[in-house]
Amino acid sequence: MSNATFDIRRGASGEAVLAGRLDATQCDAALKFLNEIPDLRAIDLGALEYIASAGLRVMLLTQKRCKAAGAAVRLINVKPPVHDIFRYAGFDQIFEISAAG
Amino acid sequence: MKEHRITVRGDAANLPALTAFLQDFWSRAGLPAAAAATFELALEEVFMNVAMHGSRADAQPRVEVSLALVDGGVSLIIEDDGPAFDPLALAAPDVTASLESRPVGGLGVFLVRQMMDGVGYQRLGGCNQLRMTKHLPGNAGAGAGSADLSKRPGEMG
Numbered sequence: 001m002s003n004a005t006f007d008i009r010r011g012a013s014g015e016a017v018l019a020g021r022l023d024a025t026q027c028d029a030a031l032k033f034l035n036e037i038p039d040l041r042a043i044d045l046g047a048l049e050y051i052a053s054a055g056l057r058v059m060l061l062t063q064k065r066c067k068a069a070g071a072a073v074r075l076i077n078v079k080p081p082v083h084d085i086f087r088y089a090g091f092d093q094i095f096e097i098s099a100a101g
Numbered sequence: 102m103k104e105h106r107i108t109v110r111g112d113a114a115n116l117p118a119l120t121a122f123l124q125d126f127w128s129r130a131g132l133p134a135a136a137a138a139t140f141e142l143a144l145e146e147v148f149m150n151v152a153m154h155g156s157r158a159d160a161q162p163r164v165e166v167s168l169a170l171v172d173g174g175v176s177l178i179i180e181d182d183g184p185a186f187d188p189l190a191l192a193a194p195d196v197t198a199s200l201e202s203r204p205v206g207g208l209g210v211f212l213v214r215q216m217m218d219g220v221g222y223q224r225l226g227g228c229n230q231l232r233m234t235k236h237l238p239g240n241a242g243a244g245a246g247s248a249d250l251s252k253r254p255g256e257m258g
Contacts, residue, residue, distance in 0.1 A: 024149050025116055050138055052145045053209035060205050067200060081138050088215045089208050090196030 008033045011044055015076070019047035022055035031058045040066055046077030046100055056089050063094060072096065104169040111152045111162040111181060119144055119166055126168045132175065136237050139216045140168075140177055143233050146209035147179045147188070151229075155183030174218070174236040180228045187222045188231065189214070 006026040007019040016034055034040060040062070059075070066073045074096045078086065086097060105126040109115040123144055127137045148164060155162045162183035169176050193214075194207040214220050219234045 023116060023120070023145055024113060050141060052142045053206075053212060054145075054149065056208055057205045060200075060203060063200060064205075081135070085142070085212065088196075088212055090198075093197065094200040094203065 006030070010037070013042075014039065015042040015044050016040060017044045017047070019049075021050040022048060022058070023050065023052060024054035027054045027058050030055070031061060034058065034062045035065065038069070039071075040073050041071060042074045042076050044076050045079070045082060048079065048082055051082050051085055053089075056085070056091065059091070059095070074098065077101070104167055106165065106167045108163060108165045111148070111155055111164045111183065113149060113152045115152075115164075116145060116148060119148055122166065123168065130170060133237060136235075139235060140175060140233075143177055143213045143217060144179070146213050147231055147233075150188060150209060151179070151181045151183060155181055155186065155229075157184070171234060174234055176232060176234045178230060178232045180225075180230045182228050185224050186229055187224075189220060189222045 005020050006022055006029075008030055009017050011017040014037075016037060018030070022030060034043075043059070043062070063073055072095075075086070075091075076098050077100045078097055079100050083097065083099060086092060086095070091097070105122070107119065107122045109118060120141055123141055124137065127134070127140075144166065148166070151162055151164055162181040164179065164181045167176075167178045167180075169178075188210045191207065191210055193211050194204060196208075196211070198204075213233065217233045217235050219232075221232045223230050223232075
């Protein structure tokens with residue numbers, strides 16, 4: 001449990017870095033940010049504490065956009081609770097997901 | 102404080118207040134922190150459904166959220182006075198579909214059903230009532246007091 005708010009930025013290698021809570025109130029901003037990265041290849045979720053279906057929708061729309069543009073996006077450094085949600089949603093079949101080291 | 106209750110309008114802008122309400126209950130009750138996300142997710146999914154689909158043209162529904170310690174776990178009850186709607190009657194999404202054919206919605210209630218031990222709907226006195234319960238394992242993580250909820254006194258915090 002965390003009171004963390006949400007933050008999204010570009011990392012040093014061009015990846016998107018998400019942190020905190022991606023709840024329904026943050027999804028429009030997150031999707032807009034991701035849509036403005038044409039060559040997105042990875043999303044770092046190492047500091048993401050919480051996601052629900054509105055956030056899954058953001059990931060799904062982003063993957064659809066990136067795949068249509070020619071290259072899939074990977075989800076990296078995913079923490080166990082968030083990884084569980086991805087598994088429930090069957091996202092392990094449409095994303096390459098790597099766990100937090 | 103045995104039960105914890107809040108009432109808000111079914112407006113998406115009220116989600117942060119509900120999350121704060123849940124987190125406050127959780128820490129006062131000394132519940133394992135790692136188990137909170139399941140309830141935060143359930144609260145968000147059900148509330149956002151009501152906020153997005155339960156509003157009439159002229160009015161947002163009134164939504165009442167109650168949390169309580171039950172034998173060995175927590176119950177979350179979400180009641181709204183919007184039009185009759187049973188979210189459990191929705192077909193489960195196909196979580197094995199390919200990316201191209203994967204719909205971008207419909208996962209919320211599915212996730213809640215997967216993560217909770219019990220989910221039940223009833224139409225009660227002109228209100229939709231969704232009741233969710235989940236057992237919390239005593240060794241799930243955080244701190245003293247999380248060992249056995251059934252032995253906790255009625256008063257806490």
